[in-house]
Amino acid sequence: MKNKIKVFRAMHDMTQEELADRIRVTRRTINSIERGKYNPSIEVAYNIAKTFGVAIEEIFCFEDDEDAEARR
């Protein structure tokens, strides 16, 4: 799953730590999500989107397996 969390964090001038505190996860989890190593639950994805005031699909984009392989 691709995401634009880093972009939205920059737009809102927010650190990983601040975002993590707001959605009640660890900073490492935010880092892992940003790097595409971990796909968050619907709840966390919703909370991230809510924090930035946008819809989930504006931040997260489903990536086909082939796309993911090609990216690697």
Add this chain to the structure above:
Amino acid sequence: MKRNTFYLLVGIVALIEVGIFWLSVEAERPILIQVAFVLGVILLYAVRRTVEERMEDERTAMITQKAALRTLETFWVAFFAISLGSAVVAFSRPLGLRPPHLGPPGTAPPDMLELPFIGGFALFQMALLCLMIFLYVGFRVYYARKYGDWDTDEEQD
């Protein structure tokens, strides 16, 4: 409480437990270390709840679950194989009798298992427990790495 303070406390409690273990051996009172160990674990679980910085979330829970499942899947094979070996040893002797009597002929065999035998069994149990812990730590490291715990971090302290 800060997270690093908590880890420091874990170290201190571990050292105290080692001291109580030694005391327990010296005094020949196993209840000392048994009670101290349970109290130590309860103390650490209670203190962990006061750590301000978040230590667990859905990702760490998933890593723990996967590591625990893989540990169980692996450990039961090792444990069962060792137990089968022990069963073979047990069934190789006449069943329902006391352990072999090594004393001089004519003397009565002991009524109960001697302590060194039980001590050996305890050490064997601890070795198996250590194997389980090593397996768990190994799997945990593997899954933590897989889900990005050791990736470069722009905000790393």
